[in-house]
Amino acid sequence: MPLVPLLRRFKSKVAPNLTLNRSPLDRRIADLIEENRALRLTDDHLTAEQAVLKQNIEELSAEKNALTARLEDLLREKKESWWDGDPTETHSFMGYKIPVDLMLMTGGGPASFDAVSDFHIATLKKWIGLEANHTVLEIGCGIGRDAIPLTHILTNGRYVGIDIIKRSIDWCTGNIAAKNPNFSFYHYDVADELHNGGGTTSTLDIVLPLADASVDRIFLFSVFTHLLQPEIEHYLREFRRVLKRDGLVYATTFVYNDDILKSARAVSLTPFDLRFEHEISPGCRINDPAHPLGAVAFTRDVWDEMVETCGMRYAKPFLNGGWSGFHSDAADGQDVAILATR
Numbered sequence: 001m002p003l004v005p006l007l008r009r010f011k012s013k014v015a016p017n018l019t020l021n022r023s024p025l026d027r028r029i030a031d032l033i034e035e036n037r038a039l040r041l042t043d044d045h046l047t048a049e050q051a052v053l054k055q056n057i058e059e060l061s062a063e064k065n066a067l068t069a070r071l072e073d074l075l076r077e078k079k080e081s082w083w084d085g086d087p088t089e090t091h092s093f094m095g096y097k098i099p100v101d102l103m104l105m106t107g108g109g110p111a112s113f114d115a116v117s118d119f120h121i122a123t124l125k126k127w128i129g130l131e132a133n134h135t136v137l138e139i140g141c142g143i144g145r146d147a148i149p150l151t152h153i154l155t156n157g158r159y160v161g162i163d164i165i166k167r168s169i170d171w172c173t174g175n176i177a178a179k180n181p182n183f184s185f186y187h188y189d190v191a192d193e194l195h196n197g198g199g200t201t202s203t204l205d206i207v208l209p210l211a212d213a214s215v216d217r218i219f220l221f222s223v224f225t226h227l228l229q230p231e232i233e234h235y236l237r238e239f240r241r242v243l244k245r246d247g248l249v250y251a252t253t254f255v256y257n258d259d260i261l262k263s264a265r266a267v268s269l270t271p272f273d274l275r276f277e278h279e280i281s282p283g284c285r286i287n288d289p290a291h292p293l294g295a296v297a298f299t300r301d302v303w304d305e306m307v308e309t310c311g312m313r314y315a316k317p318f319l320n321g322g323w324s325g326f327h328s329d330a331a332d333g334q335d336v337a338i339l340a341t342r
């Protein structure tokens with residue numbers, strides 16, 4: 001648009017009462033032309049303020065799109081590797097150099113790794129016993145925190161570890177199984193927000209890689225605490241299939257009743273602030289609706305029902321866990337079901 005009509009339009013719309021003063025006006029026109037160029041002001045019906053607003057909106061919108069794209073990138077990166085530390089950092093444990101990023105994905109860093117491993121092995125020996133010739137199955141073996149010490153115990157036996165984190169299973173295979181041919185590790189690409197975001201199958205599809213009635217001991221530390229009833233029942237049915245008649249299962253879990261919840265909320269002993277305020281089905285509560293499988297708890301009634309319907313039985317009374325601060329006789333951090341087949 002030619003300069004003078006533009007000036008008239010500006011005056012009539014933006015500053016109708018303005019007394020024209022040519023020389024400041026010339027400067028203002030030059031400014032406006034510049035702004036107009038910058039603003040690409042082509043809509044004749046817009047006031048100057050509207051045009052500026054429109055420009056601001058466009059800029060904000062572009063900024064928002066750029067931020068959204070960046071956020072999506074970050075979320076994708078986070079899903080692939082949520083740990084942003086040094087991916088080559090390792091922790092020495094019983095002659096193995098364990099990748100710290102994988103260690104952290106299974107719930108504990110180098111500071112507690114060795115002590116937790118010692119505690120797990122002592123606990124298994126105490127409650128279900130371990131013999132050199134046992135066939136042992138571990139569900140949720142992670143980065144081999146318990147498989148590694150078991151290489152010194154199961155000298156004539158066999159160990160099978162399964163997990164849904166592929167890099168951990170690849171590491172265990174390349175390092176632990178490579179030195180111990182009686183140890184094997186299996187990956188299942190189960191979708192799980194916490195441990196395997198891009199997974200393509202479900203726990204319900206898992207057929208354990210073991211023959212019927214071939215296993216002496218099965219253990220799961222902090223795995224049923226991340227599963228719902230159908231998945232736990234699926235595993236219990238598979239345990240019933242693969243366990244020997246005198247075989248035993250050691251499975252940690254969270255068990256609640258009103259008094260336990262009251263205590264847990266009052267003391268908050270864990271770093272996860274376990275309050276279990278959200279009942280998602282009768283007798284099943286989750287801790288955080290944003291991450292439903294972050295921590296799952298059941299009543300004893302639900303546990304009794306699962307054990308019964310899956311053809312299992314309690315081989316020993318339930319062990320109480322210390323997580324809630326309610327039990328003075330805690331045997332483990334979590335509650336424990338010790339099971340056998342019926």
Ligand SMILES: C[S@@+](CC[C@H](N)C(=O)[O-])C[C@H]1O[C@@H](n2cnc3c(N)ncnc32)[C@H](O)[C@@H]1O
Nearest residue numbers: 106107140141142145163164165195203221222
């Ligand atoms: C809290 S970590 C405990 C790891 C290991 N038991 C330990 O104590 O070092 C839970 C583990 O269970 C695995 N996991 C989660 N859901 C699973 C499923 N449906 N089947 C098998 N493993 C699973 C996770 O990938 C993770 O390694």
